[in-house]
Amino acid sequence: MAAFENEMLAVLPRLRRFARALARDAADADDLCQMTVEKALLARASWQPGTRLDSWMYRIMRNAWIDTARARGRASETFVDAEAGAGVGGDGGAEARVALGEVEAAMRRLPDEQREAVALVLVEGLAYKEAAEVLDIPMGTLTSRLVRGRQALMLDLGEAA
Amino acid sequence: MTIEPEMLMAYADGELDPLNAKRVERAIASDPALAREVERHRALRKRISDSFAPVADEQVPDRLAALLNPNVVDLPAPKTRPILTRWREAAALAACLVLGLMIGIGVSRGPVSAGAGGLYASGSLAAALDDQVGGANGSVKVAVSFRDKQGSYCRVFSSSAADGIACRDASGWALRRTQQGSTTQRGAYAQAGSPDPELMAAAQDMMAGEPLDAKAEEAARGAGWR
Numbered sequence: 001m002a003a004f005e006n007e008m009l010a011v012l013p014r015l016r017r018f019a020r021a022l023a024r025d026a027a028d029a030d031d032l033c034q035m036t037v038e039k040a041l042l043a044r045a046s047w048q049p050g051t052r053l054d055s056w057m058y059r060i061m062r063n064a065w066i067d068t069a070r071a072r073g074r075a076s077e078t079f080v081d082a083e084a085g086a087g088v089g090g091d092g093g094a095e096a097r098v099a100l101g102e103v104e105a106a107m108r109r110l111p112d113e114q115r116e117a118v119a120l121v122l123v124e125g126l127a128y129k130e131a132a133e134v135l136d137i138p139m140g141t142l143t144s145r146l147v148r149g150r151q152a153l154m155l156d157l158g159e160a161a
Numbered sequence: 162m163t164i165e166p167e168m169l170m171a172y173a174d175g176e177l178d179p180l181n182a183k184r185v186e187r188a189i190a191s192d193p194a195l196a197r198e199v200e201r202h203r204a205l206r207k208r209i210s211d212s213f214a215p216v217a218d219e220q221v222p223d224r225l226a227a228l229l230n231p232n233v234v235d236l237p238a239p240k241t242r243p244i245l246t247r248w249r250e251a252a253a254l255a256a257c258l259v260l261g262l263m264i265g266i267g268v269s270r271g272p273v274s275a276g277a278g279g280l281y282a283s284g285s286l287a288a289a290l291d292d293q294v295g296g297a298n299g300s301v302k303v304a305v306s307f308r309d310k311q312g313s314y315c316r317v318f319s320s321s322a323a324d325g326i327a328c329r330d331a332s333g334w335a336l337r338r339t340q341q342g343s344t345t346q347r348g349a350y351a352q353a354g355s356p357d358p359e360l361m362a363a364a365q366d367m368m369a370g371e372p373l374d375a376k377a378e379e380a381a382r383g384a385g386w387r
Contacts, residue, residue: 005229012225017216030222037228103212121174122209128176143167150170154205 004044008037011054014124018058021107021119022065032068036061058124058134062116069112106156114149117142122150164188164195173202272322273336282327282334290316290327290334291386295378305364306373306381314373314386317364324357326364329386338363 015036019029039060040047047056107115120131132142164185171177172185189195272286282290289301297303301320309315315328315337325339338360373381 009221009226009229012221012229013217013219016219016221016225017213020216021213030225033225034228037225041228103209107209118209122206123213125210128171128174140167143171147166147170150202150205151166153209154201157205157208 004047007053008040008057011057012037014054015057015061018061018119018124019065020104021123022062022116024108032061032065035064035068039064055126055130055134058120058126059136062134065116066112102157106153109156110149110152114145114152117145118149118153121146169195169198170202173199174206272320273339280336280339281332282336286318286320286322286327287334289320290318290329292382294382295373295375304361306378307364307368308370308373309367310369312369314381315364315367317360319360324360326360326367328367337367 012033016029016033019032019036020026023029023032036057040057043060047053107118110118116135117131120126120134121128126134128139128142128146131146132139135142137145168177168181168185172182177185185195189199272282272284274281274283281287286301289299289303293299293301293303295303295306295316301318304317304319306314306316309328313328313330315326316334317326318324319342321342323339323342326337327334328337329335340357340360
């Protein structure tokens with residue numbers, strides 16, 4: 001197997017986590033992952049060896065997510081209410097999964113542009129500069145979206161002052 | 162002095178340069194509300210990060226891993242190839258290198274030339290295929306002659322440069338299969354060895370009916386292998 005595929009395989013667990021932070025639920029997240037891997041394989045010629053494969057794939061995933069979210073339309077937001085996601089992952093009943101459900105639901109209530117900034121920096125641990133590059137936006141835009149996203153999450157998750 | 166919310170957040174994340182970090186620290190020292198805000202940022206970061214962390218530890222679903230490595234999982238139609246196939250490929254690759262060298266050395270003098278329809282035997286190899294009796298020893302040895310399913314005469318040969326199967330067409334001896342020569346060079350005199358079982362098996366696959374016996378071979382040679 002080629003080194004390129006091996007490297008992609010190594011990035012896959014983090015991609016799944018990023019997808020989970022972006023997508024509606026676990027099934028959508030893995031669909032998004034699959035789409036991303038397929039796009040990355042097709043676009044492999046555009047990846048420059050020596051640059052970061054993870055950033056490149058985050059960017060592909062983010063763009064794929066934007067495309068599918070748009071295709072799905074704004075209509076989906078109308079039924080993502082306060083209860084949505086509370087039961088996600090509840091099949092096992094494990095506390096970690098319930099906690100994930102709460103945070104996931106709060107993430108889902110963020111506007112897309114704040115959610116992707118939060119996902120890259122807080123979930124994936126990217127530096128601001130890296131996240132701004134993935135999203136192709138200036139640093140100032142990233143930090144303003146990030147700060148608004150975090151303030152909304154604090155309110156939502158009961159961590160406000 | 163006012164501290165922008167962005168700057169406070171960046172401080173909490175350790176994203177500020179030392180100069181700005183110092184500014185924020187001085188502001189925090191004189192305003193407990195700012196200190197609490199920094200703590201909230203850090204607590205939220207940890208909560209979000211911890212919530213999603215287990216996803217990265219989950220086993221990647223097979224259908225995803227399989228996109229990148231078909232051998233990872235059992236697919237309905239397994240793509241694992243028999244070891245023999247891989248040997249064949251390795252042999253073919255080696256033969257390509259050999260042919261490349263032979264062609265590179267000299268089109269007119271080498272045992273192989275590139276014609277319009279592909280690679281053809283030339284020089285001593287072509288002469289041996291034309292005239293040499295099966296089984297006779299020399300720098301080229303023809304192990305067996307046969308007719309393929311299209312009715313063309315084919316001969317399995319071995320030599321120091323390459324082993325292979327050549328079939329006669331209008332242009333000459335077209336090389337159907339080649340692999341690295343089995344013959345070992347001893348001093349000035351090269352003695353062709355026996356073609357390997359792989360090659361003989363390939364010939365068996367191509368063959369229509371039985372290999373030519375000495376009499377049939379002689380007749381074919383007399384007719385110019387046509």
